[in-house]
Amino acid sequence: MRIRLIFCAFSAAAVAAVVWPFLFGGQLAWRDMLVLDSPGMTATNFGGGDLFARNAPQDGVLAIIAKLVPATWVVKALMVASAIGAAAGAWWLSNKELLPTLAAIGLAVANPFVIERLMQGQWSLVIAAWLLPLIAAAALHGVTLLVWLLMFVASLTPTGALVGLIVAVVCLRKHRLLTLALGALYTAPWAIPGVIATFRGGQEMNAQAAAEAFAPRAEEAVGTVGALLGLGGIWNADAVPESRHLGFALFGLGVFACVLVGARFVPRRLLVLAGVGLAIATLAWLWPTGMAWALEHIPGAGLVRDSQKLLLLALPGYVMALGHIPARHTVAAALALGCVILQTPDAASSLSVLRGTQAPLVDNNLVAEINERDVLFIDRHTLADIDGRLVVDPYSKVVNKVESGSLSVDGTLVDLPSPRWQAAMQAWEDNDRTALEDLGIGVVVEDEKIIAETSVTPHSVPWILTSLWLLSPAIAGLAYAGVLRNERRSNPTKI
Template sequence: MRNRLVFSAFSAAAILAVVWPFLFGGQLAWRDMLVLDYPQMTASNFGGGDLFARNAPQDGFLSIIAVVMPATWVVKALMVASAVGAATGAWWLSNKELLPTLSAIALAVANPFVIERLLQGHWSVVIAAWLLPLIAAAALNGRALLVWLLVFVASLTPTGALVGITVALVCMNKHRLVTLGLGVLYLLPWAIPGIIATFRGGQDMNPLAAAQAFAPRAEEAVGTLGALLGLGGIWNADAVPDSRHLGFALFGLGVFACVLLGIRSVPKRPIVLALVGMGIAIFAWLAPAAMAWALEHIPGAGLLRDSQKLLILALPAYVAAIGRIPAKQTIAAACALGFIILQTPDASSSLAVLRGTHAQLVDPELVREIGSREVLFVDRDTLVTTDGRLAIDPYSKVVNKVESGQLTVDGEVVDIPSPRWQAAMTAWQNNDRKAVEELGIGVVVEDEEILYETAASTPKVPWILTSLWMLSPLIAALARAAILRNERQSNPTKSPEQNL
């Protein structure tokens, strides 16, 4: 009982240290994170639009939620709940001894992967990272329904869907076929629009530039391999706490050494997942030309171009190994806890930039005037500075914006502007108003003023796939009920609930 109170209090402190920026009001705007109170039902929010559906189903889900409550409330609640899930998964995977379990909780909640991804604005990827140890624990213990529901939450983002399904399938002993079927359902909101965009001829990238730009990055005193072993090494050096620029990443090697102490007690399947995730990240670092070839020739490989993201697969094994350091190795367990804290000692303060903003991010009158028509902003990029923050253009969440999608990293163009945006800009600059209308553009805006309007029809909003995704927990519950009924009929003396 005493240990449980300690675990609960420590978990609360660790969670609060990371999620505290989400406990304040305001809309979320930081780099790749843009969550408005009331996003609109636009085509791009549901996987349509000019770019690949990288933000489906999360943006469509938030648009639907915003009909009844501010979407920011839901995101902030999900962040807190997922962090609680991380602590719960760490406890479940550990040996329940005091110091190893505390270390596992600290690592699950506040590891460098989580902190760096938060600073990049990848809030939905962090939700998946927090849930992954719990998914693994539930799968290893045969809790199928819990696994299905957790993977559903993780599938807010394509990355979360893929890694959640992978961990579930690898770690489960039973019901893999049902898990796979539900997994396919979770993938539909972005997979189908992605396939359509591929055949339609969507946005292109510079494969070699993308492979080099998104490759894992070296950190001070440990290099690239050391950064990866410590669960760091994100491609953007600006999305890293200051302490890791001063050599504190060295403590990540201490964490890895402690992982090796407890790895013998970890089931083989999470270890295999860790090796796969770490292996892909190392491959992308060592062989950028080969990664570029894969990006150019293998459909869907673009999901792996930010290869450091694959370290997420190592989290269950790392957390379990730290949590299973033998009880007699007290010094090692104490060192593990110290190393985990010291590898990002300024994590909590560095996350202050995630606090919401109360600034007006869009002009509501302009949004009303644009309505559901497609709009060309001739002076707004994919990323804009608003309220002193560089973030995704807020107008892309509230109107049907013709999007460029151009991404430049260190002066090198990684993602080439979408063909439709290029055609629209060329037509506008050439004063070819007929071509603007033929491209489906109903409004042209500059400096938040409408310059020109056409009779172009409004785009259709592909809301069905996201709505089906939102119903998938009900389908999971029905699948559980069907399995229970079948098992009762075939084995009336057993209690199948214990296996689910």
């Protein structure tokens, strides 16, 4: 009983250290994270806008949920619940000895990958990272329905859908075909629009620049390989706790050394997953030209252009290895716990930037005047400066904004402006209202004022795929009921 209380207390402390900013009020606005209380029922939120559906189904789900409760409440609750799930998964994967289990819990909840991605604002990717150890544990123990439900939550983001499916299929011993089918269903809100966008000719990127810009990055004292081995190395140096710029990433190598101590107790399948994730991330750094070729020639490769994300595949193996350091290796277990804490000692303070803002993010009167029509903003682009924060333009979440999607990293253009945005801007410069109408644009806005209107009316929103995604847990439940019925028929109880 005493040791369980210690596990619970440590888990609570670890969870609180990373989710505390989500316990306050306000709308969430930091870099890639923009969660409004009431996002709109827009085409982009449901994967049908000018850009690839990178934020489906999460934005559409939040738009639907906001009809009942503020979307920010839901996201904040998901963050807390998922962090608790990470602690539970680490405990489940561990040998239940004190120090190894504490080290596993600490790594699952507050590893450098999680901290850096939170500082980049990628909240739904962090949810997937937190759930992966729990998915692996449930799969290894044959708790299939739980695996399917956790996959569903992880699939809020495309990367989460893919890694959740991979870990589940690799770790499950039964029902793999059904798992693949459900995994495919979970990807529908972004995969189907992505295929359509590919055939119609969507936004283009500078493949070589993208491969170089989003490659894993070296961290102080450990280089790029050392950063990856310690589960760090995100491409954006600004999304890194200050301690890691001062050499604390060295403790990540200590974590990796302790992982090697417990690795022999980890199923080979998890070690293979970890090796694959580390290898591809490293290869993308060593050979950006190869990544550029993949981005140009392999459909869907853009999902992994930020290749450091593939460290997600290493998380279950790392957590289980730390959690299975033998009891006789007390020094190694204590070292593991210390290194887990010291590799990001300033995590809690670094994450203070995630606290919600009370600043007005959009003009609700303008949103009402736009009235669901497609709108061209003359002076608003992909990112905006809101309350001193560089964040995704809030209007992209509440109206049918004609989006540029243009992105520069360190002064290099990575994503080119979308064809529709370029055509719309040219039409506006030429004062060609007919061309604007042909592009489906009903409103032109500058300085948050409507300066022109056309006869174009609002169009329907492609909400069906996201609605199907919301129903998929029920489909998973029905599939599991069918599995149980078939198993009972094939193994009748003897009287």
